[in-house]
Amino acid sequence: MAAKDSPLKQFEIDPISNIEVGGYNISFTNSSFAMLITVLVITLFLTLTVNTRSIIPSRMQLISELMYNFIAQLLSDTVGDNGKRYFPFVFSLFMFVLIGNMVGMIPYQFTFTSHIIVTFALAAVVFIGVTILGFINHGIKFFTFFYIPGVPFYMHPLLIPIEVISYLSRPISLSVRLFANMLAGHTLLKVFAGFVVSMPFFTGVFPLAFIVALTGLEILIAFLQAYVFAILTCLYINDAYHLH
Amino acid sequence: MPQLNPEFFVSQLFWLAVFFTFLFVFLWRVSLPRIATVLEKRQNKIDENLSSAKELQEQAMEIEKKINDQINRAKLETDEKIKETINGLQEDVSSQLSSLDKDLEKKVSDAEKEILKSKDDQMKNINNEIVNITKLTVGKITDIELSDNELNKVIETQKGSFN
Numbered sequence: 001m002a003a004k005d006s007p008l009k010q011f012e013i014d015p016i017s018n019i020e021v022g023g024y025n026i027s028f029t030n031s032s033f034a035m036l037i038t039v040l041v042i043t044l045f046l047t048l049t050v051n052t053r054s055i056i057p058s059r060m061q062l063i064s065e066l067m068y069n070f071i072a073q074l075l076s077d078t079v080g081d082n083g084k085r086y087f088p089f090v091f092s093l094f095m096f097v098l099i100g101n102m103v104g105m106i107p108y109q110f111t112f113t114s115h116i117i118v119t120f121a122l123a124a125v126v127f128i129g130v131t132i133l134g135f136i137n138h139g140i141k142f143f144t145f146f147y148i149p150g151v152p153f154y155m156h157p158l159l160i161p162i163e164v165i166s167y168l169s170r171p172i173s174l175s176v177r178l179f180a181n182m183l184a185g186h187t188l189l190k191v192f193a194g195f196v197v198s199m200p201f202f203t204g205v206f207p208l209a210f211i212v213a214l215t216g217l218e219i220l221i222a223f224l225q226a227y228v229f230a231i232l233t234c235l236y237i238n239d240a241y242h243l244h
Numbered sequence: 245m246p247q248l249n250p251e252f253f254v255s256q257l258f259w260l261a262v263f264f265t266f267l268f269v270f271l272w273r274v275s276l277p278r279i280a281t282v283l284e285k286r287q288n289k290i291d292e293n294l295s296s297a298k299e300l301q302e303q304a305m306e307i308e309k310k311i312n313d314q315i316n317r318a319k320l321e322t323d324e325k326i327k328e329t330i331n332g333l334q335e336d337v338s339s340q341l342s343s344l345d346k347d348l349e350k351k352v353s354d355a356e357k358e359i360l361k362s363k364d365d366q367m368k369n370i371n372n373e374i375v376n377i378t379k380l381t382v383g384k385i386t387d388i389e390l391s392d393n394e395l396n397k398v399i400e401t402q403k404g405s406f407n
Contacts, residue, residue, distance in 0.1 A: 012246040053278065064275075068280075092268040092271050095271070121256075
């Protein structure tokens with residue numbers, strides 16, 4: 001599978017500098033490099049564009065403000081006033097996934113959101129955080145989250161396990177959704193890129209045109225998945241406040 | 245599938261933790277407060293402008309009201325003055341007319357009196373002339389000298405048939 005021109009080769013991790021601490025391999029890899037680029041882009045953009053703090057914003061400052069308002073609106077729509085405390089976290093999550101996806105759209109650039117371990121770690125942080133939040137807000141009553149009121153009593157032995165399973169599968173669905181979308185999109189691009197090279201004469205322009213269109217679609221998906229990640233996080237936070 | 249190769253799992257998680265924590269703390273402490281300040285500043289400015297605009301509007305409305313009041317008052321005053329003037333003029337005219345009427349009446353009656361007087365005088369003269377002419381005529385024709393009284397009586401009796 002790891003042939004030289006396999007479409008999955010782009011997901012291989014190459015260490016840039018080998019680091020080992022306490023027997024653990026924590027090498028700085030191309031994935032880490034993509035994360036570094038992502039964090040630099042976000043922090044520099046959000047800092048420099050708002051540097052002048054002008055009341056009448058420049059175009060770049062307006063972009064930062066739009067992103068701020070976008071997530072602030074999302075949080076207040078789904079969670080309400082309680083959501084303001086989680087704004088920095090949801091905003092960081094959204095920006096990290098969004099710019100991570102966008103950086104991945106640059107040719108030859110690694111996409112760290114196409115690695116299940118990364119998306120799962122992000123989803124696990126959300127899941128564990130929301131669960132802790134639920135217990136802080138409701139104590140032991142948080143378990144009533146799995147009890148659906150207004151259902152005939154004999155249905156509960158069936159419904160409660162389903163609710164528990166669906167709750168526990170949240171981090172999996174959250175992480176796999178992002179990972180699979182990125183994996184599929186980039187694989188598809190690579191497959192078509194292979195066609196461009198292997199097709200005879202000038203017929204390669206057709207898959208090339210397809211790649212151009214797919215790139216547009218992938219940029220849309222990159223935004224959409226970041227949005228979905230953020231809005232689901234908001235919904236989970238909301239669940240931790242309002243059980244049913 | 246490289247994603248399922250656990251060789252770099254620890255490395256991925258480590259660097260993810262490092263970079264995401266840095267990003268989170270940086271945004272939380274530096275970037276987001278900056279944007280929030282700008283947005284707040286702008287909102288304050290907008291609110292300020294709106295409230296001052298409202299104030300100015302109220303002031304303008306007050307001034308307009310005052311102006312309208314003054315215009316109305318001035319109209320009423322001018323109307324009254326016009327009425328007063330018209331009334332005064334009418335009174336003047338009617339008094340002058342009546343005085344003129346009186347003058348005219350007086351002049352007319354005076355003239356009538358004078359005419360009557362002159363008519364009487366003329367009648368007397370005519371009578372005298374008639375008497376004299378009759379006296380002379382009768383004297384020349386008949387040599388009878390008539391006295392003035394007799395003649396006057398005759399004339400008086402005849403006068404009725406003339407008139």
